[in-house]
Amino acid sequence: MPESPFVSPYIPNTDDDRASMLATIGVGSVEELFDDIPAEHRHPHLDIPAPRSEMDLRRELEALAERNFHAGAHPSFLGAGVYHHYCPAVVSPLVTRGEFLTSYTPYQPEVSQGTLQGTYEFQTLTAQLFGMEVSNAGMYDGASSLAEAALMACRITGRAKVAVVDTVNPHYAEVVRAYTGPQQIEVYAIAPDATELEPETACVLSQYPNFFGYVEDVAARSELAHRAGALHCVSCDPMAMAMFRAPGECGVDIATGEGQALGVPPSFGGPYVGIFTCRQEYLRQLPGRLVGRTVDTEGRTGYVLTLQPREQHIRREHATSNICTSTALIGLWAAAYTALMGKHGLPHVAGLCYQKAHYAAGRIAELPGYRLPIEGTFFQEFVVSCPKPAEEVSITLEEAGIIGGLDVSDRFENGMLLCVTEVNTKDEIDGLLNVLAGIK
């Protein structure tokens, strides 16, 4: 059988079409259209493999996917900022409808009301969840949201120092440094029980619950910040906010968060959505897009991108941020998940996470050689000091078909950060306990 010549399934122009269009343009070949490129650099060798059929490629990619030891097939007790939560089957087909999936930033509001109103729902739900006055349309992820919060606090206060509590996700702290360093902003670390800040501090950055899963006194830290004339910016787990006091009730000025916890698949790191909420008075310093409600020429309600003079396409180098394309679709996903869970469902899920995590932690603490090095209230994550190095524990768990927690032995002796959510059954937890009990 002869080899079939490759024809892209995504390109409609036929040879006849091309011939007719080239004649209209008045050139002899497609190649001629590239004559502006210097000849010595035109049409270089391109070392990309030959085209593949969908069937053939699917086989390879599915095999690659199975080389991952993943939570779709194994119980997982790993969190550390990205959480496995059950997402109802309805969310994906609804949110990935082509009309949402394949549209772009709503520059033409008359034909983008779906995206605009969906984003307005995201703004409403995240503001309500965090108990904050306003929310933007979303940022890239939780880490970049916190970094943008630090920059915003520096703009508001006119100061150039940022205090990061040392219980903030270390990756987030690195992102804050990468964002603030070039603007000559100094970042320094403080302990959770710090009672003083350096002079000229613009803001304190906290995490709630903190990176190790524990609930800190957010209101007291807001007071500490405010006494020093600084803002308090807190990165919050939105799922935990269905159970614990909202940042808006704790004096927080800018509350950010990783929206992944709202039913978004872990997908090896993204795409996620950064939540960004703040007090009304700081509205004009917000980074990112905002959707506002208005009326059309006939008085009908409609939605538009608003307060755009903060943004790069108007203000260029004077904008509040360079952000343009963000993660609107994931925001819509998070909004759909939150709406379906609703007023009682979301607290129920948060309660399940709490119950199961506490059951697991209590049982692990009873095992010989194990202890919980942190005292206090935690949500769904906790640190365990193991009888063996965390890396070895992780390997033993893997051999038993379990994804273990994060190695935090740099902070706690043989420390492993474990996470239990509503997706973990009691049987899975008991399985974890059995394997841990065998490690001495």
Place this chain on the structure above:
Amino acid sequence: MAARNATLTAEAHDRRRLLMERSRPGRTGASLPASDVPEQPLPDASLLRDGLELPEVTEGEVVRYFTHLSQLNFSVDTHFYPLGSCTMKYNPRFNEAMAAVPGFASAHPAQPERQVQGAIEVMYRLQEYLREITGMAAASLAPLAGAQGELAGVLTIRAALDERGEGRRRKMLIPDTAHGTNPASAAMAGFYVVSIPSNAEGNIDLDALRKEADGELAGIMLTQPSTLGLFDRNAIEMCRIVHEAGGFVYGDGANMNALLGRVKLGHLGFDVVHLNLHKTFSTPHGGGGPGAGPICTNETLSPFLPGPVAIRRTLRGAQGEREAPMYGLELPPKSIGRIGGSAGNFGVLLRAFTYISLLGGQGMLDISGNAVLNANYLLVMLRELYDLPFDRRVMHEVVFSAKKRPGANALNVSKRLLDHGFHAPTMYFPLVVAEALMIEPTETESKETLDAFIEALTDIDAEAARDETFLANAPFDTPVSRLDETAAARHPQLRWRREG
């Protein structure tokens, strides 16, 4: 007539009620399990949430509501979407299917390398593809969107300058045709921005460039091809001038769809380039993201790349020790650091990897060839209708000026196009063209569609010729008419609030 309209308005309004307006106590949209563990004591009530306000709606109601909302959108799936510089090409569903495979969708970014070899291999091979396409030494997939890629890219320039002890170099040159993210990214990276004009042919003005090429010069950010849709013929000379003055050249790869397989920016002298996977490599735009903005660098800038980046180990640990996994994620030696919570928008990266793998090297050439062919066809067919400020062959898009006919400015033509079932071009950009209409057809549109679009623009021009005021009220057939943006900004309503 009036009564009929009122009924329609009331119904339409009803279908667009917000979630909180639909909420009724006692409804729910989720079936949730009971706890299967012994009851655990709750923390002190002072720590607990009070007064959480969220909707109470059924699954069916959410489906009907969101489905209705979706139908108010134009999209690539439903309409030709010639939005210039956004590359609104068809988004293959195979890519979506691959991103949903459980072994990828459930993989956790904090898992040890040995548990996620499949995912890291995808990243490594995508890095290799992108290096090859741009002709660069290394790639980082960490940037989560194009603008973050720009920021990361100019931060590598800054880091390289600082290492050389040239921290005084803080001047970033940006052509007047550049996208707004360029100057905004440069400012975030701590540079000050100097604008460089374009010359009469739409290339960068080399005389203006030479005047700025001094001891403060950090670099230049050039979009190639430019937002005018033109291949900048001065690019090589520009790179030479900037390099001689001690600066670096940043390439904005937003328009890479024109160049796939036709030229490698590394060969022209660019030091760092970002790519928009949601443009060139067909990952869906999602109504404003998610995207991904990987950057590729030459040898000099590679040590500074943001990370972690995927690596393939050839030496995998001494005998007797546990062998290191073949694929790993590591921060480059002098990395500018992490710019996001994990190593990149993996789901987006996987879609782009799938796309490039399926189409192969031949497919890359077919993309650029047909994209440029379609744009030049539109240029020739529409040149009688509009002013063409730069009269030369274009690459993937063409910029017209809609100032020719009274009553037919860029806004009005754009709005009337919506009635004809076409999304509007990018309008009023680039800023150097008055009444700009920036049209990018992409390679995935047929000649029939392009001809229908040409016919629509011709009809609109005739409408304006008949009545100068006609277009000012367009669109007429969209779900809403022109919206009061001034009122929205003056009294911002940014979320639902309970009345009273």
